Amino acid sequence: MDHAEQIVQLERLLDMIENRKTSMAESVYRNPVDDYTDPEQFEAEWKRLFRRLPLVVALSCELVEPGAYLTEDRVGLPALVIRGDDGKLRAFANVCRHRGTKLLRGCGVTKRRISCPYHAWSYTRDGALAHVPRDGAFSADINLGELGLTPLPVVERHGLVWLVPSVGAACDVDAFLGSAAADLASFAIEGYHHYETRSLRQAMNWKLVVDTFLETYHLGSLHRTTVFPILHGDVGAFDPMGPHLRNVYARRGLENLRDRPRSEWDFIEQTAIVYVLFPNTVFVMQGDHIETWRVFPDPNDVNASEIVLSLYTPEPTKTESAKRHWDRNMDLLVRTVLEEDFPVGEEIQRGFYSGAQDHVVYGRNEPALAHFHAAVRQALV
Template sequence: MRRQDQIAEARKLLAHLDRRTTALADGIYRNPVSDYTCPRQAAREGALFFRDGPINIGLSGLLPRPGDWMTHDYTGVPMLLVRRDDDTLGAFLNVCRHRGARVADGCGSGARSFSCPYHGWTYGVDGSLVARPEDAAFAAADRPSHGLRSLPVVEKHGMIWVGPRPDMALDVDTLLDGAADDLAAYGLQSYHHYETRVLRREMNWKLAIDTFGETYHLNYLHPDTVAPLFHNNRATFAAFGRNHRMIAARRTLDELRGQPEESWDLFAHTAIVYVLFPNTIFLFQRDHVETWHVFPGERPDSCAMYVSLYIPEPAAGDSARRHWDNNFNLLMATVELQDFPTCEGMQRGFSSGAQDSIVFGRNEPALQHYHRSVRAALGEAESRLAAE
């Protein structure tokens, strides 16, 4: 976030504290329960958001050095990403061109090539087929046209996106829709990846996004964990196309009042949440960034996600590691023991017939914006299909 915006946001938050208010939407918004339960909608979301992408993979720090590689299967499309010698990223379908086996599994570093475990066809880090046993038996299938299928990949402002279909266009600036400058100012390319954890829960994937969409619940759901640190129901909101930013006030924010505006440090006194539509959350917590990448599971009421912690300097030594471990454990305990069990209860309640819709208050503008955006995106796709 640019400096002048930080000061403007701090002013707004201080005004909210003074007036005991928060950012407000124009009215309430009723979100149909089917948004979280309908198999037909889940199928449309899977096709539109996850198989047609684009998919934000995380920050550049996931693959910092040439030869670093990772696989990604959360969309149902098997993908392989690798940092090449010229420092650019390659992305491929993780599908052997012989008979379709997975070429790589997990993640690693120092790769010079990838050898398929089935019959040993070997691909360079540029995806080209560089060797295959009994080459003569395949003479009629020339090597140049049997490299791994490339996927579009873009690395920009320290973030990585992949398109899960080989022929799709990836336009990151349109995607960020005005949030690019805001995000570029964080220098995300300089962050170091500390750890990634994977969670699977019995709830719709959008409930995980909703978890980070308001500060109205802090005093009630998190009296001993988050509430001592953050003000309840005091936040600013800004939309960037279908993305949005919410800034939550820490209880220390009042300290700014005694300081000249030029020296205000917004980061020290807030948590800044970005939702990059549709399934990615960046959470700036003072000196570090947490990213959440949430994906639908097999059913509308299941999901999988990975959570990564990125830190400003590499963790050197035991005490630094202890510090970041504690940080990560606290975050995960709050979410896993408080937020997500609540979401799973909501998910079960959705099927009970208690109500056809849930209601987002005027004080929940981020949730309103997010769910209106989901609806708009699905509606647009539907009209496109109808027109075809």
């Protein structure tokens, strides 16, 4: 997003604040309660969204040096993403080609050879089979050279890493991102540093978790003392971006920009920019850091999700005072969702089964909700 476009967005927010407006949908959106509870739809979402679309698995800064790897088990198969000695990022099924043992756990940096814990077959960092103890017991009948790790499609773009968790699938991230790509490219995300990742489990459908981030209508009530003093309530400059979306929220103080020359207007400093990178990543560009909230359904339970929150900082954290600062940030994020948003979300999820109503309604002032749920519906057709 260039400076001219940033000024356009800031003007838009100023107009909203000054005239008590926000982005409005054409009409109210009535969403069937089943959208959050129906096991058949849930199964279709799992197969067609989570197993077929590119999912954000990391920022590039988490996988910098040769041998840096992470494993991801929330995507329906055990996946391994690893930086090769040639600097290229690759992904594989995290499955030994001998008898199927899981090769690596968690994240870190591997030795030059990835050794299977079961019978010590070993692989290079680019997935080739490197060594088989007593290889003569196999080589008469099979070509060991063909038993490299099974590749998965992975693409690194704009400082983010996308994986399609299905063997043999395609991964055209550029086409998939469409107009969201230019925004992401402008943030120089590759220069950020990973600070911390935490995982939360909630009794909420995955879409209800995403909904949490899509409007500021609730700030003045649910977050009166936490987020509301920081962001304007019921103000958001919404733009659809194919199945993805952007919703720009205004920090308090943005209303004073009129007193300063436009050349000094700093978009990032004055806003919180929320993207949904479809289907399950909420990417938040904050004034001084990046947050990603990646939401994974529990494939066995329509009412349960795992939320993976990561915080990234523009500079590496070197001093104790910087560490205290980011710890406080992380604690505030976690406390706000755990004490305010998610308890309400869990009650909403239970209330869906009450028979109280067939539909929930998203107001015209909640256009991102309507867009997100319409995009899910569209992707399932």
